[in-house]
Amino acid sequence: MASSAQEVILLGVCDGELEPKRHRSSHLTNKVGGHPDWSPIISPPWPRCGHCGAPLAHVAQIYCPLEASPYHRTLRLFACPGAECCGRAESWRAIRSQSLEAEREPSRSAPAQEAPLSATDWCDSADDWGVEEEGDGWGGGGGVKEEAEAGGAVLSCRLQDLSLGESHDDVPVFRSFFVSVVDESDLRGEDDLDHAQQLLREYESREGVAVGGLDCGEGVGDRGQEKYEKSRARHGDAIFSRFMKRISICPQQILRYCRGGRPLFISEPPANTAPVVAPCGSCGGSRTFELQLMPALVSQLRRKDAEAELEFGTVLVYTCTNSCWTEGSGSAVEEFCYVQGDPDQKLFK
Template sequence: MASNSKVDIGFLEEKKSWQLHPRFFPSKVGGKPAWLDLQDLPSPNELLCKKCNDPLVFLCQVYAPYEDSDTAFHRTIFLFICRNGSCCRTNNSDNFIVLRCQLPRKNDFYSFEPYEEVETEDFAMDKWPNLCNLCGCKGPSHCSKCKKTYYCSRKHQILDWQKGHKQACPELQTADSKPNNFIVTEAGKSVLFKEWELIVDEEDEEDSKDVDVGEEMEKLRKLMEEKRAGTLSNVSEDELEQYTKAMPEDKVFNKFNKRVARHPDQVLRYDRGGQPLWITGNSGDSIVNVPNCQYCNGERQFEFQIMPQLLNFIGVGIELNSIDWGVLVVYTCKSSCNQGPAYKQEVIIKQDLSS
């Protein structure tokens, strides 16, 4: 995936859930996480929002192996986010967590050779820990009535009970089978994001000549201004115009627009060891302060960034107080070390358009 000078770009495509199963090592957005190491999952208290203490939910994952490393033949970076829009603060990523997981080619979970892409293939579930029926994260506690559905937290158990498990529970009490952990339940749909495959491809090298860059990206800017100012209906064109004019010229933002216009639908930019494409020059220099890896003490480097376009695809409204970001910039251990837990914390920096 990584190359010397070219940037890779991620787009979204609809896929069936089974095609995004962990055995296919997918890059994906929304739904439940397709865990890589299936045993040593992060514990629920590692996946709590630092602001409101609610369980975080899965946002996306990027499959990005280190081709020449034995310990990272398979390698996936996972992003989790708090569902409460009120936990979003400008240029602050406390409502996110990013985890890196990697495996050698020969491992306890997957075959040495790639799996055939068929739906019916059996995949042993005995290696799996119990997963939360709602969000797909580790579920240490279970429903006391059926003892067959598991939960990461009391919050998800209550939500699941209210939106479906109350009906399903009596049947499960007498059934032989366990519920299917891959299905997103009704309650899950109210918390998890719409599921997509993330397809990664090379960026065009040339700026396109026909596209009116300004016009394309002005739409994005307006969308963001609207979110900031309140609901759509509260803001008149004139007000919006004045607000936009009041902002000083932002060269970084102009450069961002020009580059993004090559592929207006991009949701990811992958450029391991390269430079992020910042969205604004108005946040000051203090935004980048990337600590060394806490496991090997080695340097971290830029790996990829999530673009604001993703917000348009995951069913997040533009109402006041919904989830928001400018760019989400992810830094990971340069050597992709193998120390520490199976799911290792990395660094995410959120840069917003407003200051």
């Protein structure tokens, strides 16, 4: 895997609102909320909550093709807004679909006003995303260990709870926004650093913790190499302090993308990861970290004239290392979500 200094991390931020009467979106569109867009060959699934059984609301759609692959490739995330389901991993689903260029929907002219961003914005550095090597098994480049413990130690990620072709009028539909993309390294100019340092000073004053200056070269390397702050925040969470330090350069980021990289944890992750992240339910191979949703997304996930209905710290998405797919398949593949609650959710409200 590329070194920390070379690791390309793409940040997604909310752009203009996607209004169905003015804009068209497709499976090549990066967006949050609204209805999911499916390619013509895919039978649209509608996943259900693993806790309460209710159909899930669409949270985000990310177009993320892989370098040298002939496939369009899109990830869609769904979640249950039920009060008893917030923060539960079984209440989140990540669905991957792929289609060949020849199978894509015929292009249509978009309305002149606020034309959607090019879906290829995510792909400018695609050749840097897929560089992988064996890691520590927890978001490292080589993906997650393939071992499956007997007796159900590995969580199952099957599509058995998906409802094909159903219409769910009672499912909440969140306001939809286009997602704009920026390379994290492009935000490290002098002006941005001054703003980031100011945010850090405000955080230090509020939390009673000395986090220290922002290290622009700081990466997300092996946990054994990470330099956690020695000062402890009032809530006693050094990992959360590091999380705040890292995102302060762009607090409005709603997602981070770095396939084969390492996630940014908001709280202590499990020490033994093999029983946590399940192998690919389609091919049985390993999974690797690809993207994560960030706390700033919470306030965006609401219906018109309504309060936010989901709460989470970060949602980490692990996908099949080989991105397995059967040519001509009409069935989407389920990937793996790992959910961490936010130790201090109020900071992002």
